[in-house]
Amino acid sequence: MKAKLHLVFSITILFSCFCAFGQQAYWKSVAKESGFKSPSIKDIGKAQAVFSLDKSIFSEKIKPSHVSKGKSVVVDLPNGNGEIVPFLLTETPVLHPDLAKKYPNIRSFSGVSQDGKYKIKLSSSHKGLQSMVVNLGNREKHFMEPVLNKPNAYVLYKEGTSGSAKDAFICGTQKIQQSLTAKTIVPLVDDQVLRKYRIAVSATGEYTNYHGGTVVDALAAINATLTRINEVFETDLGITLELVPNNDLVIFTDPESDPYNGNLNSQVQNTLTTIIGEANYDVGHLFNKVSSVAQNNGNAGFIGAVCVDNQKGSAFSSAFEPQGDVFDLDFVSHELGHQFGANHTWSFESEGTGVQAEPASGTTIMGYAGIVDGNDVAPNGDDYFHYYSILQISNYVQSTTCAQTTALTNSPPVLSPVDDFIIPKGTAFVLEGNATDPDVGDVLTYTWEQINNGVVTTNTFGPTNPSGANFRSSPPSPDPKRYFPRLSEVIQGNLTQTMPAENEAWETVSEIERTLSFACTVRDNASGGGQVISDVLDVHVIKAAGPFVVTSQAAAETYAAGSIQEITWDVANTNILPVDAQTVDIFLSLDGGVTFPIALANDVLNDGVEEVLLPGNVTSTARIMVKASDNIFFAVNASNFTIEESEVVLDFAELSYVVCQPNDIVIPFTYRTFSGFSENSTFSADVPVGLTAVFSPTNTSTDATSVDLTLSNTGSVAPGVYDITVTSTSTSVTKDVILSLTIEDATFADVVLVSPSNVQADVSLNALLEWQANPLYANYDVQIATDVAFSNVIESASGPFNFYKPANLEGLTEYFWRVRPSNDCGVGTFGTPFSFTTTQVNCKTFESKGLPLEISNVGTPTVTSSIQFFEDLPVSDINVNLELNHTYLEDLMVTLISPEGTRVALISSTCGGLNNINAVFDDDGVPIVCAGNPAITGTVAPLGSLASLKGESILGEWVLEVKDNASSDGGELIAFSLEICVEGNFRPDEDEDGVFDDGDDLCLGTPKGVEVDTNGCAVYRFAADNFEVEITSETCRSNNDGSVVVTATDTAIAYSAVLDGGGTPVSMDFTDTHTFQNLSAGTYSLCITGTSGLITYREACFTIVVSEPDVLDVDAIVENGFLELTMDGGNFYTVELNGLATQTENSKIELPLKEGRNTLKVYTDLPCQGVVEKTILNTLQPVLFPNPVESMAQVYLNGYVGSVSIKVFSSNGRLVMSHIKNATGRSLEMDFSELPRGTYYLQVEAEEIKEGFKLIKK
Incomplete structure (x- = not known):
């Protein structure tokens, strides 16, 4: 017998079966007050709404007689918008019937709004109501919880706005490794079965006390949590949980006497085994209250433990606030996900599980959103399971036998198969699913999720990341399309992103060649047991094409409605293989790029230009999208433009x-x-x-x-x-x-072939076949064969362009090609074929020198090894041979870098804690399987695509980069070589010196590894320690008595030395030692050559600096009766103050001053440096010095800073000079040169100074 468990949205025809009541207003809106308290939302101001409930009327509505045994009732409840709307409500108990009899007030309900827009899960108890409302249109969730300090009041808030403490949550569940690949295709949840598992939930005394202190209080809270969890598990997994009949026996009320005080995993398992009994439950869990946010944690004990005795009850979830949406759906659902077989999907570090496909922290239930500082994608998680989690759980539960199964009449959706695509690099794209559902009223939602496994952190996220996810998971949506990146980012030109912060897009296109894998997951969202299907595809990003860019309308323009405008774009090789997008569609947006509803052109040539007719729609925010007709990539113009109204x-x-x-x-x-x-x-x-x-x-x-x-x-x-x-x-x-x-018309002339020319030789394998275009020909058929009769056609194609790029040419082969035109009137004939012969392909292995190299275990080193090529030949194929020892390979990213800068990742955070590599990396190799030691062996496929190097020149330096991203573990790069095939012939170079043997190398057979010159002859250099150079500086400035002594270690060589200081060079021959004398101070170049028999050594040059003593410099500062001297230029100083000498090697010295005038003399032990003499005044009164004065004199102010008035009076009292100056140091400089000779009176006035004294002008 089958049960129809999902509620039918078209409910009007069933109303005769429902118990309905008169419309009574039992909900009333209440103003949000800051004093309201609810542990589920910290800031009431962020709540959607607050309501008061007439409890008696509502209780009557949901009486067991109205909703039990499959009956339904229409009940008014808040929806996600804060509106009170009618829901069709059915009781769906979480408590086993025997347990429900003991606690009849603890109940659970499921419902659907009459308008079909919302689903609800509702729990009720003596503690009040708690609900979870799901918007079936956008999958947004809203939660309703009681207001603690206002009876019968409830707060409604949106998912992610509660502010509940999550920051420090740590999941301690140990990983298990999986063998999943991105192209795994298995059914998810489509077997039309609802699996009910008996769950036992124990509660610590702390948890019970938090919720009120009694068993019934804790049981009500457990029921509320499981009610919400069932919504997610039923929708995503076809799983429902029922609390076991005697669950009240494992709810503890006293923290001191409960069995939980240490290892919670083993203690809860032992408690459930002892009290409940292993035969009486299928999965067990402990709810615990901890004393701080920092202690938030959980541990499932095992991954995949449901139905497994002595493991199935080992899980716990501990929280500072063990209630509300964060606890229910982020903590408990996460640990239950582990128990049902799911690993983590975050990727900020490696677990080696094969399912780490969400960037950084991730955002789905099995991610770590909001708790990975520096790697958080979002502050809160989203309440749905990732494709990989559903896949793992589905695989696991289908292997179990303990569930009680109920057949569902809910049919699974039908998803049309999705195709793989090849797209250009650096270009946005859109994926679209197409699903139907035979069940009327089921609301289908889609998730397009990237499923590439790999470590991705904030620091490594970006367009050149070779592994893992470039795009975060986004919640299920009724829109079958997802734009990559989201359209709002594309419109702003944000196609790439690096170092994303929390709550930013976390979406970036790829600018390197790699394969992006995606899963399309379709949920039918049926109540009581959903069905979920999926399909996967690959998006191959190639280096040879892109970015595809709209180049017209790059700035604000204004056009008339009905006018013809030209749209241009950069084709960027997208109209040839391998992308081969022959035509494009052009769309118009009127709302700034939010939507593109108007098709301006369909299936027009992808040739980079098209004229379109603008419609009569008027807007100031028009945008253009150009999208490949039969592909997924697109581009949008850079700026809004205006369409003005026209009468006609x-x-x-x-x-x-x-x-x-x-x-x-x-x-x-x-x-x-x-x-x-x-x-x-x-x-x-x-x-x-x-x-x-x-x-x-x-x-x-x-x-x-x-x-x-x-x-x-x-x-x-x-x-x-x-x-x-x-x-x-x-x-x-x-x-x-x-x-x-x-x-x-139907008359066709032969197509004129252009390139390659007939009988052309040495044609590249990447050559483009070209012929003359004819505007009367709409299409061309091209054939390539190995014989002139075309009995062996190896490649054929059809398209509108006058060119074609073959994909299957081999080296040193003669090919014949021909073209046939056609149009709407008919088909022409193939003209006379041309032939061409491809160039020869040669392969050779080149080894890197200078190995092995240490990879230090200190810090995060980057080690490089290179191979140099001296020929300009295009790459046809390339493989990398690598031998490397390193513990914890997950620390490493190994990349091959071409001379053109193309980077191909060989591995990146691969193989977890396993060690060492000895492998050949070849695009045709098998996928890497991490096992044994070395962990990577044989011929394996690299993470990136070596084919992206095809066509590049080998000329230059090829670098193998080994980047160690973690400290502590190290190793060494042992060997690195390139197996490289090129178009053309390698020039001979037997001694591998880079100088070719067919005419350039004048010294054939030089030993391998020896340095040679441009003629291929060995270069001889002096040993690094062959010379000792001793420099003696001038004894005094301008003495010209400096010297340079050169001593050679190898005395068997005849040396010639040249010393050049900018004047006349001095040359000298010697065999052991030579001295250059009588040198002035300056910079010299000393260059030495040598010969020993037939060997001539390369010149070795040194920079020589002959110095001289510095000028003696003395700075004096007077402060508080002391003289502080700072001296420079000597090594030993003599300081005479007032005739008393002090000698010192220090550059600074402090000496006491006497009152009044002090004499200072400073000199060094080098008489040529001279003597510095100064007069120092130490007085509290202003002093003029010198006095008598000839012209300039200093007025000493004893450190006063500020405005000073200085006046000069003649002997008869007449004012002859007056200045106001700003004193910033110890003295003011005055110019008395204009005064005639004679005697004057000088008056100095300031804030704390008023003095006068005689001035004698000489």
């Missing part, structure tokens, strides 16, 4: 038309008017001679009139491409639209 628009679906002689062609269009325009318009057409144009109707004044333009008598016009001007003429408005008409 001639709305043609197309601007280009084709007709075959002698047929007529009917071109329909719509006559549209705006702004109340009502004049009569007459239609006319400017056509070539012989062609007849007839309009029906011939004129109109009515908006939205359909008009047909019939062009006839085409047989009287020569085949060709013609412009047809269609005109609408009224009294005040004339509107023209120029159409392109191609008149074709």
Whole structure:
């Protein structure tokens, strides 16, 4: 017998079976007050709404007699928008019937809103109501919880806004490794079975006390948590949980006497085994309250433990606030996910499970959103399971036998198969699913998730990341399409992203060649047991094409409605293999790129330019999208532009038309008017001679009139491409639209082949076949064969372009090729073929020198080894041989870098804690399987694509980069070589010195590894320690007594030394030691050459600096009666203050001053440095020095800083000079040169100074 457990949305025909009641207003909106308290939301101001409930009326509504035994009742409840709407509610107990009899007030319900837009899970108890409302349109979730300090009041809040403490949560569950690949295709949840598992939930005394202190309090909280969990498990997994009959026996009320005080995993397992009994439950869990946020943690004990005795009850979830959506759906659901077989999906570090496909922290239930500082994608997780989690859990539960199964009549959706695609690098794309559901009313939602496994952190996330996810998971949506990146980012030009912060997009296109794998997961969201299906595809990003970019409308422009505008884009090799997108569609957005509902052109050539007719829609936020017609990639122009209103628009679906002689062609269009325009318009057409144009109707004044333009008598016009001007003429408005008409016939001339030319030799394997274009030919068929009779066609293609890039050419082979034209009138014949011979392909192995190299276990080193090529030959194929020892391979990223800068990742955070590599990396190798030691062996496929190097020149330096991203573990790079195949012939170089043996190498057979010159002859260099250079500086400045002594270690060599200081160079021959004397201070170049028999040594040069003593410099500072001297230029100083000498090697010295005038003399032990003499005044009163004065003098102010008035009076009292100066140091400088000789009176006044004294002018 089958049970229909999902609720039918079209419920009107069933109302006769429901118990309905009169509409009574038992919910009332309440103003949000800051004083309201709810542990489930910290800031009531962020709540969606607050309501008060008439408890008695509501209790009557949900009486067991109304909703038990499958009955349903219409009950008003808050929806996600904070509106009170009717829901069709059915009781769906979480408690086993025996347990429910003991606690009849603890109940659970499921429902669907009458408008079919929302699902609800509702729990009720003596503690009140708690609900979880799911918007079936956008999958947003809202939660309702009681307000603690206002009876019968409830707060409604959106998922992610609760502010509940999650930050420090640590999941201690140990990983298990899986063998999943991105292309794993298995059914998810489509067997039409609801699996019920008996769950036992124990509670610590702390948890029970948090919820009120009694068993019934804790049981009510457990019921509320499981009610919400069942919504997710039923929808995503087809699993429901029922609390065991005697669960109240494992709810403890006293923290001191409960059995939980240490290892919670083993203690809860022992408790459930002892009290519940292993035969009486299928999965067990412990709910615990901890004393701080820092102690938030959980551990499932085992991954995949449901139904397994002595393991199935080992899980616990501990939280500072063990209630609400964060605890229910982030903590408990996460650990239950482990118990049902799911690993973590985050990727900020490696677990080696094969399912780490969410960047950094991830955001789904098995991720770590909000708790990985520096790697958080979002502050809170989303309440759904990732594709990989559903896959793992589905695989696991289908292997169990302990579930109670119920057959569902809910049919699974049907998803059309999805295809793989090849797209250009650096380009946005869109994936679209197409699913149906035979069950009327099921609301299908889609998730498109990237499923590439690999370590991705904030630091490594970006367009050049070779592994893992480039795109975060996004919640299920009814929209079957997902744009990558999201359209809002594309519109802003944000196609790439590096170092993303929390709550940013976490989406980036790839700028390197790699394969991005995606899963399309479809949920039917049926209540009581959902069905989930999926399919997977690969998006191959290639280096040889892209980025695909719209280049027109790059800045703000204004166009008239109905005008013809040119759209341009960079084709970027997307119209040839391997992308081979022959045509594109062009769309118009009127809302700034939020939607693109208007098709301006369909299936037009992907040639980079197209004219389009703008419709009559008026907007200031228009955007253009150009998208490949049969592919997923697209681009959007860079700026909004404006479409202004026109009175008349001639709305043609197309601007280009084709007709075959002698047929007529009917071109329909719509006559549209705006702004109340009502004049009569007459239609006319400017056509070539012989062609007849007839309009029906011939004129109109009515908006939205359909008009047909019939062009006839085409047989009287020569085949060709013609412009047809269609005109609408009224009294005040004339509107023209120029159409392109191609008149074709069935006569075909042979296609003229161009390149490669006939019988051409040494043609590249990447050559492009080209022929002359003919506007009367719509399509070309091209064939390539190995014989002139074309009995062995190895490649054929058809397309609108006059070129084709073969994909299957082999080296040193003669090929024949031909082209046949066609159009709408018929098919031509193949013309005379051309032949060409491809170049020879040669392969050779080149080894890196200078190995092994240490990979230090200190820090995060990067080690490189290189191979140098000196020939300009294109790569045909390349493999990498690598031997490397390193513990914990997950620390490493190994990359091959070409001379052009192309990076190909060989491994990245691969193989977890396993060690060592001895392998050949080849695109044709098998996928890496981590096992044994070395962990990677044999011929394996690299993480990136070595094929992306095809066609690049080998000329230059090829670098193997080994980047160690973690400290502590190290190793060594033992060997690295390249097996490289090129188009053409390697020039001979037997001694591998880079100078070719066929004419360039004058010294054949030099030992391998020896340095050679451009002639291939060995270069001899002096040993690094062959010379000792001793420099003696000048004893005093300008003494010219410096010297340089050169001593050679190897005395068997005849040396010649040249010392050049910018003047006349000095040369000298020697064999052991030579001295250059009488040198002045300066910088010299010392260059030494040598010979020993037939060997001539390369010149070795040194930079020589002959120094001289510095100038003696003395700075003096007087402060508080002390003299502080700072001296420079000597090694030993003599300081004489007032005739008392002090000697010192220190550059600074402090000496006491006497009152009044002090004399200072400073000199060194080198008389040539001279003597510094100064007079130092130490007085509290202003002093003039010198006095008598000739011109300049200093007025000493004893450190005063500020404004100073200085006046000079003649002997008869007349004021002859007056200045106000700003003193910033110890003294002020005064100029008395203008004063005549004589005696004067100087007056100094400041804030704390007023002094006067005699001044004698000499």
